Structures are given as C-alpha cells and as structure tokens.
Amino acid sequence: MAEHEIPERLRWAVEQLAIEPDARVLEIGCGTGVALGLVCEYLSTGHILGIDRSAVAIDRARTRNAAHIAEGMAGLWLGDLKDFASDAGAFDRVFAVNVNVFWTGPARAELQRLFELTKPGGVVLLVYEAPDARKAERIANDLHEKLTAQGFLTTSSKGPSPKLVGITALHPPAGPPRPTGSRGRPPSRAM
Numbered sequence: 001m002a003e004h005e006i007p008e009r010l011r012w013a014v015e016q017l018a019i020e021p022d023a024r025v026l027e028i029g030c031g032t033g034v035a036l037g038l039v040c041e042y043l044s045t046g047h048i049l050g051i052d053r054s055a056v057a058i059d060r061a062r063t064r065n066a067a068h069i070a071e072g073m074a075g076l077w078l079g080d081l082k083d084f085a086s087d088a089g090a091f092d093r094v095f096a097v098n099v100n101v102f103w104t105g106p107a108r109a110e111l112q113r114l115f116e117l118t119k120p121g122g123v124v125l126l127v128y129e130a131p132d133a134r135k136a137e138r139i140a141n142d143l144h145e146k147l148t149a150q151g152f153l154t155t156s157s158k159g160p161s162p163k164l165v166g167i168t169a170l171h172p173p174a175g176p177p178r179p180t181g182s183r184g185r186p187p188s189r190a191m
C-alpha cells in the first residue's frame with residue numbers, strides 16, 4: 001500500500017500510541033496488517049503481535065508483513081480475543097481500530113481481557129471511525145463508562161476528522177509497596 005493510501009484512522013491511531021522502541025504491543029482485529037506495519041517503524045527491540053479471528057485477514061497480514069515477521073519483530077495469531085491466552089501484563093500498548101465488539105454489547109469478557117493483558121502503567125487505545133460525529137461521541141461515552149468500570153482511567157481525543165474518535169485507557173500504575181511488617185500486625189497499645 002502506497003504511503004498516501006494508508007487510511008487516516010490507522011495512521012492517527014498509531015501516532016496516538018506513543019510507541020517506545022522496546023515496547024510490547026498487541027493489536028486486536030489487525031485485519032490485513034496495515035497498522036501493524038506502521039507500528040514496526042517505531043520498534044527496534046520491541047515486538048508487535050496482531051490477532052484477528054478472520055483467517056483471510058491473517059493471511060493477508062502475513063504476506064504484507066513478511067519481512068517484519070522474518071526478523072522477529074512482528075507475529076500474528078488467528079483467533080478471537082476471548083480465547084487469546086497470554087501472561088497477565090504482557091503488553092505496554094494494546095490497541096484496536098474499528099473493532100465493534102467493544103461497544104455493540106456488554107463485552108465484559110473482552111474488556112476484562114484488555115485489563116489483564118495490559119501491564120500496570122500501560123495503555124489501551126480503542127479507535128473508531130463512525131458514520132458521523134454524533135455517533136462517534138456516543139461510542140466514546142459508552143466506552144468511557146465500560147472501561148472505567150473495568151478499572152481503567154480514560155480520556156478521549158478527537159481525530160483529524162470529527163467522525164474519528166480515540167479512547168485512551170490507562171491501566172493504573174501499581175501503588176507504592178506497603179511498609180514491611182505493617183500488614184496484619186495488631187495496633188500497639190498505649191501503656
């Protein structure tokens with residue numbers, strides 16, 4: 001795909017991710033792997049895994065990104081997010097563009113997976129290109145509610161076109177460790 005043919009939503013989504021060269025990135029619903037290829041431009045020692053439940057999409061993504069896969073920078077997995085097994089907190093960045101499952105229903109299992117897969121301090125980004133600006137806003141509000149209920153801290157940003165919206169969800173960083181010995185010890189009595 002020529003540079004000027006890359007859809008604006010994908011270019012904008014990848015820019016929002018602020019990817020560090022050593023980042024571990026997961027893309028859900030990677031389709032034919034266009035955004036996956038863009039992410040590779042930011043990586044050096046990092047890695048991106050693209051998952052998609054469509055075998056046709058995964059095949060196309062594999063062909064498009066053959067060089068990145070051969071050098072070990074990118075990988076692909078065929079299947080549904082609900083069935084994707086990985087260590088908790090394995091990813092610094094998790095993103096999805098135009099993947100409807102997160103807002104067409106309660107998506108409890110999928111949203112819980114997002115929280116589990118992202119490391120504390122890591123970020124999930126869900127981007128939608130809606131048919132119009134009102135729908136984009138409705139979807140953003142719906143996602144704020146669901147992601148907040150899941151434990152994320154969310155902010156939304158408007159894309160270069162009013163139909164484009166991104167919801168950024170921070171998995172809160174782990175708090176400071178408790179002082180040693182403070183847990184379970186009975187309060188000291190005044191003498």
Ligand SMILES: C[S@@+](CC[C@H](N)C(=O)[O-])C[C@H]1O[C@@H](n2cnc3c(N)ncnc32)[C@H](O)[C@@H]1O
Pocket residue numbers: 010028029030031032051052053054057079080081082096097098099100101
């Ligand atoms: C509308 S396409 C978007 C593709 C690409 N992200 C883009 O914006 O061009 C949605 C993709 O997400 C995949 N998908 C939808 N729900 C999924 C799920 N629960 N798990 C894995 N892939 C999913 C579909 O197979 C499809 O390839």
